[in-house]
Amino acid sequence: MKTKNSAALFSQACQVIPGGVNSPVRACKSVGCDPLFVAKAQGCTITDADGNEFIDFVGSWGPMILGHGHPEVIKAICETAPHGTSFGAPTALEVELAELVCDSVPSMEKVRFVSSGTEATMSAVRLARGYTGRKVIVKFDGCYHGHADSFLVKAGSGVITLGIPGSPGVPEDIVKNTLSIPYNNIEILEKTLRDASLDIACVIIEPVAGNMGVIVPELAFLRKLRELTAELGIVLIFDEVITGFRLALGGAQERFGILPDLTCLGKIIGGGLPVGAYGGKKAIMDLVSPVGPVYQAGTLSGNPLAMAAGLAMLKVVRRPGFYEELEEKSSWFAEKLAAIGAAAPVPTVLNRIGSMMTCFFTDAPVTDFVSAMKSNTEHYGQHFRQMLASGIWLAPSQFEAAFVSAAHDRTHLQKALDATVASLTKLAAA
Numbered sequence: 001m002k003t004k005n006s007a008a009l010f011s012q013a014c015q016v017i018p019g020g021v022n023s024p025v026r027a028c029k030s031v032g033c034d035p036l037f038v039a040k041a042q043g044c045t046i047t048d049a050d051g052n053e054f055i056d057f058v059g060s061w062g063p064m065i066l067g068h069g070h071p072e073v074i075k076a077i078c079e080t081a082p083h084g085t086s087f088g089a090p091t092a093l094e095v096e097l098a099e100l101v102c103d104s105v106p107s108m109e110k111v112r113f114v115s116s117g118t119e120a121t122m123s124a125v126r127l128a129r130g131y132t133g134r135k136v137i138v139k140f141d142g143c144y145h146g147h148a149d150s151f152l153v154k155a156g157s158g159v160i161t162l163g164i165p166g167s168p169g170v171p172e173d174i175v176k177n178t179l180s181i182p183y184n185n186i187e188i189l190e191k192t193l194r195d196a197s198l199d200i201a202c203v204i205i206e207p208v209a210g211n212m213g214v215i216v217p218e219l220a221f222l223r224k225l226r227e228l229t230a231e232l233g234i235v236l237i238f239d240e241v242i243t244g245f246r247l248a249l250g251g252a253q254e255r256f257g258i259l260p261d262l263t264c265l266g267k268i269i270g271g272g273l274p275v276g277a278y279g280g281k282k283a284i285m286d287l288v289s290p291v292g293p294v295y296q297a298g299t300l301s302g303n304p305l306a307m308a309a310g311l312a313m314l315k316v317v318r319r320p321g322f323y324e325e326l327e328e329k330s331s332w333f334a335e336k337l338a339a340i341g342a343a344a345p346v347p348t349v350l351n352r353i354g355s356m357m358t359c360f361f362t363d364a365p366v367t368d369f370v371s372a373m374k375s376n377t378e379h380y381g382q383h384f385r386q387m388l389a390s391g392i393w394l395a396p397s398q399f400e401a402a403f404v405s406a407a408h409d410r411t412h413l414q415k416a417l418d419a420t421v422a423s424l425t426k427l428a429a430a
């Protein structure tokens with residue numbers, strides 16, 4: 001595989017951008033190589049700066065559920081741009097997308113658009129604190145909610161990948177109001193939430209964890225979380241930045257039939273442009289300024305290009321049969337993958353729900369942060385490099401999801417399965 005152009009771009013980038021990347025997970029450090037620079041992508045194919053082509057299972061870390069360059073999304077962007085790219089005043093597109101979001105996501109009555117998932121989660125937490133008049137937030141070990149100060153406690157995604165316990169630059173004063181407890185553990189959950197001395201404003205959770213690799217919660221755990229928070233007047237926030245419009249039109253909350261008070265969205269909702277959103281019950285959302293006193297604002301919020309792209313994307317996923325087809329394809333793929341893993345010379349565990357999955361290099365079930373961390377990241381790194389060499393683009397970290405998109409067909413998926421067999425065999429030989 002030629003990497004001359006990517007290597008040259010990377011060394012140039014390192015001079016002017018920290019680590020040569022604008023988001024740390026892109027750096028590929030944990031898998032023992034340098035990043036490939038992308039030239040273009042179409043459907044499920046991504047092409048790097050040296051002209052190498054790969055089948056993409058990263059999908060820009062979640063947004064590209066239709067694959068890259070979907071004609072309806074591109075058309076919407078191209079038709080919107082000539083009318084102006086930002087006004088700092090409301091537009092019809094925002095209203096239309098807000099109506100579509102509230103109609104799709106069962107617990108959302110009102111929604112506020114922002115420009116990233118991080119902005120959505122930090123704003124939702126501020127709102128929960130404003131609404132309850134309490135201070136403490138509870139999160140779960142290995143869940144990632146963006147890079148705002150209060151979430152960088154036992155966080156997932158790049159924070160695990162790079163082995164950072166918290167982050168310098170985040171004052172003790174801030175993190176002392178964040179409690180992180182184990183995912184899927186009902187006993188610790190109940191004990192923590194019932195401790196009245198804690199002054200808990202909200203619990204924020206990924207209703208399916210995607211940032212320590214995919215971990216599907218036990219239904220009893222999620223139900224208990226809903227029951228307890230309702231009983232104790234604690235705001236329950238579902239961070240559906242990955243799962244929203246991924247697991248169902250109405251996200252994990254629709255799939256599990258459990259409704260949070262507030263929901264955070266991102267990734268898919270922007271059709272590949274920068275968008276986030278938070279929303280929920282009117283009684284809580286009407287505390288947001290200018291109706292209420294909880295301040296939150298954004299110069300580019302509700303940006304017309306991003307709204308147009310998001311609208312086009314949502315219109316496609318709302319068509320009858322979209323999620324059924326994606327589920328059918330993903331379950332076919334995952335069953336084959338699990339069988340390959342089971343026959344492999346090194347132990348693997350496949351976790352999957354819908355079109356998101358992670359193959360962990362470990363021999364025991366992965367149900368929380370501690371069990372995820374038992375994975376053999378050396379094996380993953382080698383597997384990553386071998387898959388890349390066979391034309392399969394996986395996330396450069398064990399602790400991330402692989403996504404199947406509407407653009408993957410059986411031929412693409414079969415190629416990935418064949419590459420997996422070859423790679424796992426070589427792992428054992430090493």
Ligand SMILES: *Cc1c(COP(=O)(O)O)cnc(C)c1O
Pocket residue numbers: 115116117118119121144145146147206210211239240241242266267276
């Ligand atoms: C990606 C992600 C975020 C952060 O979104 P950004 O757009 O990267 O700021 C928050 N929560 C979850 C669950 C995510 O996967």
